[in-house]
Amino acid sequence: MKRLLAVAFAALLLPASVSAGTTLNVFAAASLTDVFPKIDAGERYSFAGSDQLALQIRQGAPADVFASASPKYAELAYRDGYVRKPVVFATNRLILLVPKSNPAGIKSVYDLRRPGLKVVIGDKTVPVGSYTRQILDALGITSDVMSNVVSEETDVKGIVTKVAMGEADAGFVYRTDARPVGGHTRTISLPAWAQPPIRYEIAVVKTSSHAADARAYVKKVTSRRGRKLLAAAGFGLPR
Numbered sequence: 125m126k127r128l129l130a131v132a133f134a135a136l137l138l139p140a141s142v143s144a145g146t147t148l149n150v151f152a153a154a155s156l157t158d159v160f161p162k163i164d165a166g167e168r169y170s171f172a173g174s175d176q177l178a179l180q181i182r183q184g185a186p187a188d189v190f191a192s193a194s195p196k197y198a199e200l201a202y203r204d205g206y207v208r209k210p211v212v213f214a215t216n217r218l219i220l221l222v223p224k225s226n227p228a229g230i231k232s233v234y235d236l237r238r239p240g241l242k243v244v245i246g247d248k249t250v251p252v253g254s255y256t257r258q259i260l261d262a263l264g265i266t267s268d269v270m271s272n273v274v275s276e277e278t279d280v281k282g283i284v285t286k287v288a289m290g291e292a293d294a295g296f297v298y299r300t301d302a303r304p305v306g307g308h309t310r311t312i313s314l315p316a317w318a319q320p321p322i323r324y325e326i327a328v329v330k331t332s333s334h335a336a337d338a339r340a341y342v343k344k345v346t347s348r349r350g351r352k353l354l355a356a357a358g359f360g361l362p363r
Contacts, residue, residue: 146337149186151177153193153251153324154279155216155298159357160191163350164341173250173279181206181329188332189341191324193280193298194251198325207327213346214324215360216298218255220312221287221305228293233314236294237268244283244295247276252283255320256296262318284309298322300358323362 148167152160157171170177170187178197181187182204190207192198198210222230228241236243246253253276260266274292277283283295288308302311326345328338344350351361 146334148188148332148334148337148341150189150191150341151181151185151187151329152189152191153177154281155193155252155301156191156324157281158304159300159353159359160345162353162357164344167341171279171281173247175249175251176278184331186331187329188334188338189326190329191326191345192251193322193324194254195323195325196251196254198327202327205330207329210325210327211342211346212323212362213326213350214354215362216300216322216324216358217319217360218252218259218296218314218322219299219302220294220314221284221297221302221309222294222312223287223290223292224308224310225290226310227290230294230312232312233263234265236272237265239272241272242274242291242293243269243272244275244277244286244292245273246280246283246296247278250277250279251322252280252296252298253277255322258320259296259314259318262320263315303358324359 150167151170153174154171160169174192174194174197178201181190201207202210220233245256248254260269280297280301283297284301284305286292287295288305326342328335332338355361
């Protein structure tokens with residue numbers, strides 16, 4: 125009897141918003157790979173391009189939470205009834221990443237117009253690829269830079285890897301993705317006036333069988349602690 129009472133008392137001490145033993149399936153943009161496990165290490169994460177994850181959710185993948193690097197995919201999923209109303213939880217900026225030795229001698233984004241360079245960007249279907257094309261259009265250098273593109277990756281981590289390994293002269297990535305490879309790369313800032321607004325949105329998936337826990341996870345991400353960890357990882361924070 126004493127043991128049963130102890131177990132019951134311990135259960136009462138658990139946070140009301142979190143069920144003991146529940147592991148959520150969190151589908152999140154690849155650029156969140158390093159920070160989300162710091163916010164909550166106990167969940168099951170699938171990191172990939174936001175477009176891929178959105179498609180998987182539409183096809184019935186057992187996701188509980190969806191975090192997108194672009195409002196586009198979260199808002200479309202909401203409009204079509206796949207997720208609850210999304211909330212903005214972070215912002216980001218694009219930078220130009222080059223190998224540490226910078227063999228091509230790139231000092232500015234405008235140097236990417238030189239013939240013969242090897243540039244890596246994101247596929248047009250993923251947020252980082254869409255944002256890259258927006259900034260190139262704003263700078264008026266799209267055709268020259270695109271003629272030097274040797275690979276279009278399905279997520280930002282693919283771009284980072286190729287630049288860090290010296291397989292490319294430069295790549296467009298989020299500033300947060302440059303930190304983990306700082307020993308192998310260097311960054312070049314892009315003009316602030318040409319930066320597209322980059323907003324991350326998170327939502328509970330409607331088919332989740334752990335809706336209360338999924339809502340609790342979203343609260344963790346948007347909590348003071350979650351915002352502090354996001355800021356420490358280099359993300360901007362919405363007001």
